[in-house]
Amino acid sequence: MKKRMTQKWIAMICGAAMLALLLAGCGGGSETAGGSGGGTGGEKVSISIWHNWTGQDAKAVAMRKIIEDFRVQNPDIEVVDEGLPTDGLKTRLRTVAAADEMPDLFVMWPDAMTKEFVKGDLLQPIDDELNANPEWKNGFIPNALDGYTVDGKIYSVPMNLAPSSFIFYNDALFKKYNVKVPETWEELEAAVQTFNDNGVIPIALGNKANWVAQSTFFSTVADRITGTDWFLKAVEQDGAKFTDPEFIEALKTFQKLGEINAFQEGFNSLDETQMMQLYFQGNAAMVVNGGWALANLVNNAPPEVLDNTHITIVPAIADGKGDPATTSGVVGTGLGVSKKLDGGKKEAAMKLFYALAGPDGQKATLDSSTLVSYNIELDKSKAHPLFVELYDLVQGIKIVPVYDSKLGSATVEVVNNGLQELLMGGKPEDIGRKIQDTQAAVVAN
Template identity: 70%
Template structure:
């Protein structure tokens, strides 16, 4: 809690500092050394999370290379970081008022916090200048980037966060059916353990993974979405309510059944997928973003046997069975400090990455988009076609870290690690409730 409290205070300080700077000459920020050096080039900094070798990352880096080649008057200073490192670094520089010019960011909670800190500038005018682009996003795609009627970014992908990726050959070999019920999932876990196969590979070193890819979906199955949104607002529901305790118990049930390999808190998601690629695990649970890595890097014999499914419903649960947790995808934040030539250059790059061509490149990289594009099954990998078809009948429910306060997100991420190591659901629930209530001053 101390870490979060100090971060919140630092964010407030950054907000005050930026507000104090607001009385200066805006034009000055886009001129002189701020926009370029003696060579006349506009210098632009970009931070992103396309640092891996998955197809999506490769596609986005190619767009950056093409942009550099086509815009000799713009000097790009690009830094790629893993997702976890980028999130941490953005929060650190936000507190210090040292934001890069453009940066990959997340909808809902992060957008609201950065807007509250006066760190972002809206892109309404730019969007309105390109109606054929603005009007082609799927319904509600811009909601997570909209605060008080101002739009601060657009999604560059679509991020359902919870699917079971499974190896059909291992299921067939050991007479296991793809789980359609919670009891069938637990039975599959037991059978694979008996056969000395990891039932579900898990990489939770970055502690958001369990919360985002497993618990958000499990909890919605139990509580339903309406309850969760009320608990987020602390309006008619609390995280100490019985239905949330039940959701925590369901996750604990998986842990107690040894659904995950020993040491899951010490490896990351790339290492998790390697266990699956090596045939040591029958399943792993991950977001739609994992598809680009699976298609690009899984061995052919494993890829040919891989399919995707939703987590099964939970008896007595209030949530929809045909759903998965998720959000519209990451967007690009435009620093509040930009104006003049720097702002023009930033928006040009923004459009290259998030405009129609960027959306098409993303779809072509086996990554879902929040944009109206037709998928050509003859050109896409069959596994991605399978995922794309599944999403046509699947509803998105909220991911916890997109709706909760920063304080509660840190608490739930750490607490779920503890829960899977034998912690108490009631104690975990109280920590989360105290964190969210405290963040809202309730």
Template identity: 70%
Template sequence: MKKIYTIGLSMAVAASVLAGCGAQKDDQGSAAAGGSKDKVKLSVWHNWTGQDAKAIAMRKILDDFQTQHPEVQLEVEGLPTDGLKTRLRTVAAADEMPDLFVMWPDAMTKEFVSGGLLQPVDEFLNSKPEWKNNFIPNALDGFTVDGKTYTVPMNLAPTSFIYYNRAIFDQYGVKVPKTWDDLKSAIDTFNKNNIIPVALGNKANWVAQSTIFSTIADRVTGTDWFLKAASQNGAKFTDPEFVKSLTVMQDLGKSKAFQDGFNSIDENQMMQLYFQGKAAMFIGGGWTVANLVNNAPKEVLDKTHISILPAVDGGKGNAQTTSGVVGTGMGVSKKVTGARKDAAMQLLYALSGPEGQKATLESSTLVSYKIDLDKSKAHPLFVELNELMKNTKISPVYDSKLTSAAVEVVNNGLQELLMGGNPEAIAKKIQDAQAGALGK
């Protein structure tokens, strides 16, 4: 999906000369001398391609920005999440980054900074302290490298919740799982009644890793162990606790928690199984509420509620957690300078400043920003999610902490694991990939 905003041809040379002579700019990028405006072009890549409330809200911000800034030509391209991540890493290798792009905190940010591809936003951020100081504690950490901040989160992205249809649970006398045995019992009951226990669409192989395995693994190993293994300092992915987490994940597959062919359908097809009442549950991130609110049939939406994966017996992790990150942010290419940089910072502010955060919250999407939810206007399911998060901590999602090489091995390894692969062999592949990428 590609959308290019165009402007009429004009003589931009004079404006460029003014800029070169040091004309002062206001917040809109206007030159102080005579109020003329530079004509600039910016390429923008995002993953707001769906018809969920969040995607629609963010595309509207882009449209509104273009209307309010006719001096800027936005060339906007939308890609699905997995496609965007792949393409960003491809163009990063060739040093051909777009001007602004949705990026992920921690591992991706560090890799792009290491490659000299990003520019920090501290100067602009510090010029708006009322904005900078209103993020939740530690919200900027994942985008901060060596004391420099490279963007801010546009949302809050817990990645693992059980979404369940209360009517189906009640029909078969199943209780919401509070223990791992409860979950196994629910899976068994639904299978006996020809109901898919947990719909899964893992064609884009990050889904199982991000929405299910990252939380299961944390339940088993605990967060401290994972951070040591990720840094290859005091733990390895061949350790018994990690192999156990792979075994727990594999056991879900063996118990037929997921429908046949889950590696060959995508998230949209997964959601359709749930929308059609063929599945009692699916596991997805906080972003899923925006999809449910916009697209689920009313009879399904009204019966949908949210829980988290239960504790794993003998596990070392905190059971009141969900894997996740503080959210995605808009990276700014290091090559963007002058009037183009001014315009880029204004677009960054439109998307992730107070109004952007408000629009995101109102699209049934969590934010990493201190802003109150108007419960009288919010959908009840989003209110439920918002209340759940007040007592739920975020543990690291695997693809935010591991190197890109190891993430690919994890994602492919989980597909293999759920088709009967050997946990020890898969663990060794992950260990080798992470150690190799870090040179350890």
């Protein structure tokens, strides 16, 4: 009897142990799919992110800090990040897009790039996350989400505001040589002449990564001459062509800057960092760059240059069809989310997405002397005076499309290469024809 009872208890204990193991297995699976933290329930999940926050400017430093803080706060999520220069990132993304091997998260651009990636079935929308956080969704400035919206679905949010064309100028050099800050194109050409006569580089340019001249300067010059409506029609190949007289005139106007030596020698061999160094060293009176350059200026320019730096827009061009109170630009880069993400990996990735692009990330961006497309009031008493100057300037101007945000990627490459050729003496009509033929093929496909 005693022996039978002992065997019975052993059987019951063994059965209970097996049941506990089964329950633990089931519970573990459930926690991995949607538990706390990164949604991995103790099982570490790995996510990848590609970005262009590689420099020592305040914006890049702030974004890298958010990623580092995220790692500390989420030990069950491994974040594998890779930083690339902007031109390298764009090239790499299009390479992996062709192979359908996108990283989990990646910095991407609105309008043309977003549309191309959606067409390639590479992205997933973030409407569910935005609708679950209505304060976040409703916090963006009007039309900020348009560039990331395709067929009614939202695929990202802007992480900054990126007007791409300002003239940063060293007022000490302007005063030393009695040069007026240009408000007209003729005054800009006169300033170039005076600085050249005195051995000062008029405008620093680093166009080795060939997007610089197009994005920071030509897009605005062209809009001054052709007007925005003409450009948007040419993009769609609907009643306007890049062989039209107004566009050829824009090319000729920009080419003249090369002819009068507005830039230093070897400008197609220097990169954007070297361009800014010429300005930091006091060797150049002006540098034309996007609003993003201010974070670099504030962090890295020597006091004698920073304290004398002011900001204006590209001057008006006589008889142009465009509004002179504008600058080219976009609402800012966002984060793309790979179509392949699901389950715990998607939950972890969206948690990092929110840390970088949610309200706290937007504030960190603004605090880094970088403009945002989000409704946050700037505390001018705490901001750098030069950033306050930029912030106030932007309130009074309108942003028009930068060329590389609207044109197809193949056309953008032709434009960028064409501008390098143009500044070295290429024929404007031939360059216009190449751009027209490429964009017509893009639209036809």
